[in-house]
Amino acid sequence: MSEFNQPISGNELARFSGPNTFMRLPQARSFDGLDVAFLGIPMDIGTSWRSGTRFGPKQIRAESAMIRPYNMATGAAPFDHLQVADIGDLAINTFSLADSLRIIRETYGAILQHDLIPMAMGGDHSITLPILRAIAAKHGPVALVHVDAHADVNDDMFGEKETHGTVFRRAQEEGLLQSDKVYQIGLRGTGYAATDFTEAQGWGFQVFQAHELWGRGLDQLGAEIRRDIGPERPVYITYDIDSLDPAYAPGTGTPEIGGLTTPQALQLIRALRGLNIVGCDLVEVSPPYDPSGNTALTGANLLYELLCVLPGVTPH
Amino acid sequence: MSEFNQPISGNELARFSGPNTFMRLPQARSFDGLDVAFLGIPMDIGTSWRSGTRFGPKQIRAESAMIRPYNMATGAAPFDHLQVADIGDLAINTFSLADSLRIIRETYGAILQHDLIPMAMGGDHSITLPILRAIAAKHGPVALVHVDAHADVNDDMFGEKETHGTVFRRAQEEGLLQSDKVYQIGLRGTGYAATDFTEAQGWGFQVFQAHELWGRGLDQLGAEIRRDIGPERPVYITYDIDSLDPAYAPGTGTPEIGGLTTPQALQLIRALRGLNIVGCDLVEVSPPYDPSGNTALTGANLLYELLCVLPGVTPH
Amino acid sequence: MSEFNQPISGNELARFSGPNTFMRLPQARSFDGLDVAFLGIPMDIGTSWRSGTRFGPKQIRAESAMIRPYNMATGAAPFDHLQVADIGDLAINTFSLADSLRIIRETYGAILQHDLIPMAMGGDHSITLPILRAIAAKHGPVALVHVDAHADVNDDMFGEKETHGTVFRRAQEEGLLQSDKVYQIGLRGTGYAATDFTEAQGWGFQVFQAHELWGRGLDQLGAEIRRDIGPERPVYITYDIDSLDPAYAPGTGTPEIGGLTTPQALQLIRALRGLNIVGCDLVEVSPPYDPSGNTALTGANLLYELLCVLPGVTPH
Amino acid sequence: MSEFNQPISGNELARFSGPNTFMRLPQARSFDGLDVAFLGIPMDIGTSWRSGTRFGPKQIRAESAMIRPYNMATGAAPFDHLQVADIGDLAINTFSLADSLRIIRETYGAILQHDLIPMAMGGDHSITLPILRAIAAKHGPVALVHVDAHADVNDDMFGEKETHGTVFRRAQEEGLLQSDKVYQIGLRGTGYAATDFTEAQGWGFQVFQAHELWGRGLDQLGAEIRRDIGPERPVYITYDIDSLDPAYAPGTGTPEIGGLTTPQALQLIRALRGLNIVGCDLVEVSPPYDPSGNTALTGANLLYELLCVLPGVTPH
Amino acid sequence: MSEFNQPISGNELARFSGPNTFMRLPQARSFDGLDVAFLGIPMDIGTSWRSGTRFGPKQIRAESAMIRPYNMATGAAPFDHLQVADIGDLAINTFSLADSLRIIRETYGAILQHDLIPMAMGGDHSITLPILRAIAAKHGPVALVHVDAHADVNDDMFGEKETHGTVFRRAQEEGLLQSDKVYQIGLRGTGYAATDFTEAQGWGFQVFQAHELWGRGLDQLGAEIRRDIGPERPVYITYDIDSLDPAYAPGTGTPEIGGLTTPQALQLIRALRGLNIVGCDLVEVSPPYDPSGNTALTGANLLYELLCVLPGVTPH
Amino acid sequence: MSEFNQPISGNELARFSGPNTFMRLPQARSFDGLDVAFLGIPMDIGTSWRSGTRFGPKQIRAESAMIRPYNMATGAAPFDHLQVADIGDLAINTFSLADSLRIIRETYGAILQHDLIPMAMGGDHSITLPILRAIAAKHGPVALVHVDAHADVNDDMFGEKETHGTVFRRAQEEGLLQSDKVYQIGLRGTGYAATDFTEAQGWGFQVFQAHELWGRGLDQLGAEIRRDIGPERPVYITYDIDSLDPAYAPGTGTPEIGGLTTPQALQLIRALRGLNIVGCDLVEVSPPYDPSGNTALTGANLLYELLCVLPGVTPH
């Protein structure tokens, strides 16, 4: 028997049963002793097109019941090495984006009093700004791996400075990021002007547009990023599910055609093992737009794969 | 040829063609000369459970293509008597509920500079508060026919004073309503305490719970309301689609079982002919939860039936 | 063992198995000896709004697997009295409405060489005109029970004289009907002019609008129609599934709110026992608009109930 | 602050957040002190047509997040009077119906060591036989209120004696029921022979076919049943969601048209207050066939209404 | 401010608002001054399997609201160079394929009186024959880039000479094409005989079967086609969405597995810049078969990408 | 006219018409003279997560109506060489997995009295164990090409020895396989321990994990397998549709991200021509989870492609 929390086995309790926690892990009531905390941030009021991500955490957890503890491709067995739990959902204010961002910032502040890695299930991408504020307050400016169809570097949207499309400009302005260690992967589609993508490159951001990656494995890109960041630097990984092609992830708010494939997503994450990851999020899963559950299933698996490359997880 | 705008006929242009305006009416660029203006208020950030009503106006308009000008049951021919147009959507701020309510208030102020009746397609029910502010600014306190599963008289939700669940307490507090001429029809379900329904009755609101109406025609109730209001008093009609049973209207954000039927809805509206209606809205149609289109089709028809009982429409 | 064809029992072969015939009856290769022939007319090119009824026969048959031979409410056991089979689908020309109507007319002519009752699964309502031509050629003008949201008495649509909206004007003009024995039940919604409903009454058609029937049982209306027709007169029954409220039958091409309920539909049909029914159809089931299968299930049951009131079926 | 468990308020934690327990009640780890225990029995291998009820408990719990503690129509406030919790799901064997029924019997035996009322969320109807075995072992033969489209009194199906269609014949044979205090309500549709419904009447079962109830309120029927049972006799209530018309409850395995309405369902349950209810179940909710969630929402509400009529709940 | 029409910005009016025109461009009432005209041809009566493309234009327009003016990957900014508008839907006759093809031919004749490039949103593929007739009448025989799962060179279907499966044989017979400059890309699946694909090659058509393209980028193929056609020759591009794999485009009438990817589609189109394109269409989007909207979103993007390679659009 | 059964042509009878047999082939009532028999095994009680595969055969047949006889890519014309028919569905016992497996074993025993190749449409993967028992009884131990996301070599699940996850361990133990000629292709995802994949390799199974195949054509792998097996050895092919990525095949019970593509599936099958194939199955298509029909369409096409590589089919 392991000393660590284990997911409920599908042979002990049928998969369609049991608690709706991530991978049917125990729901922790205290942060003490946790290495990793999964949490939900159920919110969609920061999005500009389709809503529905408020139900993202619930469906990601439901689909995560398919995942077993051992990673066949990489040999990782995260529950042999880490104390992992689901700590439930943040009590956001569903009527106010500004207030919700404040709540996220404060709750992350409290969580990060403990020495654990938070793994957030969104929610739209606006949640990442207050998370980065709390992360930087603890770790200083961080490297950022940002996988997304969109750069999310607008200056404002409808006059608002904090939405799902302005996150990384704000983070840059506030000094939350090590600008030359920011990697934006999967960008594509259309913008309002040529500067939409180029301005961030001026700050030092490294942009890898989707069309440059079509038909290529991403292990090499992942390895280059890993080397560029190095093993010590604190790094945050923010994964917007719309980085994937809509064929793989139809259930999202602002889909863009011509995206990454799930094999590419897996290659990229698996290549990031060895980094000093201090937090992750997986955002923009909108269940009403994918009744098949594929998008949430993919989100759950990407979170699991991120778990498998956290510090301390040594493949067998 | 009528002097008034006419919907495009289904025999002139196939129904699945043409502009996505209400009943394929012309889209007006000016308010001059209009008797009635349909408009969309595409918003869902004021809702507490499922989102999606931001797509309500678009789908209500799409389904309205089925409606022809002449009302078989009542003989009303509204386009023989009124100049009606669709004036498009309000430019709400999808990231801020407070700012959106401000925009609605101001836009309605401008619209009501003209002598026309606004017919709003929501959007969640929070839109009705700024509408009533503008209506009362022009007409003084109004009588209110409020058809809904919910009383929407909470004091606050998550500390917020203006959401889709607090509308009519705010309106009452602000003196926008003639309190003894407020009729809440279709209320049901559960609340936090016994006072949830009774307090408003203390203000003079007349409550007709759904279970009191099961199995009854509503023509009589409608007639009583009409007599109680009388022909002169300005009256606003706000129609929450969740007043209907979810069998009839599954596409909504906060469904409650045991609701009204569409025959009851039609009987009620048809009985209200002869009132001095100064504005109407139809809210809470959430397309992602009803791919059949039934909910939007019903919303479109209820708006049409409301049009058929506006002042000036004389049945043949 | 009965001398007649029997549906495959759900205890003999699981319901989700076996041939996709109506009620899993044998598919007949010859018309000899048949009393009743179910057939599909998979067509949707005669419809004006949503298509999809080309898949109606397939889904009606699939859902009919739920039906067992004995009618609990009425005691009818049709397979004890009649030789019933499914004779498959008509080979319509899916690219030409006119040619398809010709094919239906000719095929029905051949079918009616035999002394059997054809029960058609549509397809859009345009199929009924060629059917009535063949029926009248054999039986002379017939009485007609027409259950529908629409009168289908337009003179033309887009200049076309034969579509799903012109059927009964054409049939009347061609002398296929006994005009004073035509009963249109469930009509509602909107039209282009007041004459849309009244003109047919001038021909003798008896119209029962839906709103006159709300909240009433239909056994009495059925009984009156039965008495008015009498036991000898040949009668054709055409059942447009859109006569039902969209809550009961969302999967149809031109839905109208405020329709009949399935209890009303069952009461009406059950009251028609004792008539000299010479043919029936059930039309306008459009599967893409109802993934639940309810609409097709209802269509299948209404056909079964019609089978239960055919001449020769004596309740136990 | 109440001494009893309370559902998490929608104003404390947004409804789309929090644990996936019934009404977001605490999940109990012990049965001590509980008056009422909600539990899931996620199973679909006892069904004959569509599967999917294995996901019933999960979706019923998800939709129950809409329900607030106070019953507006009846004044019941169950959480003021009873200690209620969700005790999670039974660990059935999803590969063996026989073994699953054994597990249910044994688990119920253990649960009923405590003085509490179990409220089961199915699962297909086959779960009720082992439940009744455990109930009768504790309470002796019980009165039974059985609301269903089907009598479920087959002798066998495919040679199997224990399936969702044989439950109440087995229960009768085994002496689990007080046969003249069995009420079967909502039966309809088709059977294999006239005896399908009549044989059980020979055992004393009282049958109320759906067509006898069309258009009628059910408060009177409920009151008669309440009087007939009396206040002392132990009574079990088994609620098959397919008793409702498919318009209200499309998400079920063996739908039958012409069923009850949700107002009828509510009237019936509300009239049963005052009985010595010793257990309840709500079965046959199959989420894949109702993406709108209406069926699960209805199931959740019926369970809540049953909670509101349990012994000890006194309306305000 | 540009001198040309601009799409409404998502920061000016929320994307789920505004007119349902392509990219929310203005709807032109005159053709004067237009360089490019988007138009809808809502029709599905020319298809052989699933219908539903009559709703294609409406959903393509709805999904096009996501597209912003500037093309990130290519630098194209079409609205800086061209006057573009949506000119609405053609008034086809939904009851007659032959008559609809006549209407299309005539309307295109009128449109092509002006010096503009028509961009058609289908509709099934049968619309392309009358379009080519009008195009050839103006420009003479044209080169053709035809991307499709099917060759559409049947001689007839059910005896009909003009359907979605016979388009390019007819066009070839009528001399509308420069036969050795016809490129059929993406063909696959099954046929009735070996000659199904080979006969057209005898006419000079160049066929690129899907399986020859699996796993390859299509920029090279596009470049070869561009060189083969040369910069002067008038070329028409017809894009059947079923050329894409059903994973990318499930919402279509005759899906075939093993198709192209959206990256391939984008590569191909982007490589065609520099051709003398005189017209384009995007056909076979059938919304009822893809509630996610992915297929329409893809169709909208492909039309946008085609716009970006029209003569006169110079990348920045 | 061929001497062999031919599918009904889509030009003879519209594709949405006719019998629901595989490719609309005749349904055989005798096995005499058949070379190949398609059959359905509609079952889902052997699955561990989502159910629904009981409807697999019905939907695979429905979607197979799109397939024409001639294979464009390979030149195969199977109906020129083989007598093929659909022999309907097996009469499994839907309430007992053990009994159903017994029935499958016995029915296959009877079928294999004839010299024909059975092509099974599942159903969940548990059907393959009794099939292999019957196959081995006739042919001795066979080579096995097993395409799947899962190895299906658990020892037991919930204590059960025969489920969809234990098939190939049982087959190995029982000596039904030539262990060093077993090829498991597409495995991926997670397991309970490192031994989940390695133990079978110890038996001689050759495992090709999905991630090793990403981005590669599978013709070469297929060719190697073909050479390794050689032309004489009897080989059985079992195709679990979940081997494909969920983007291609969402309608399945236990989806795993990062799977094969349909081009890879086609390449693999096409490379297997020349083997002594003695039977095939295609399992795990679960229609409720893919309303688009893509998964069933893919299943139908893979079965067709398998037909095209059976012994005796010589490409033109």
Ligand SMILES: [Mn+2]
């Ligand atoms: Mn983002």
Ligand SMILES: [Mn+2]
């Ligand atoms: Mn994004």
Ligand SMILES: [Mn+2]
């Ligand atoms: Mn409301």
Ligand SMILES: [Mn+2]
């Ligand atoms: Mn409401």
Ligand SMILES: [Mn+2]
């Ligand atoms: Mn009709």
Ligand SMILES: [Mn+2]
């Ligand atoms: Mn109709």
Ligand SMILES: [Mn+2]
């Ligand atoms: Mn039951």
Ligand SMILES: [Mn+2]
């Ligand atoms: Mn039942």
Ligand SMILES: [Mn+2]
């Ligand atoms: Mn085509």
Ligand SMILES: [Mn+2]
């Ligand atoms: Mn095509």
Ligand SMILES: [Mn+2]
């Ligand atoms: Mn398998």
Ligand SMILES: [Mn+2]
């Ligand atoms: Mn598998």
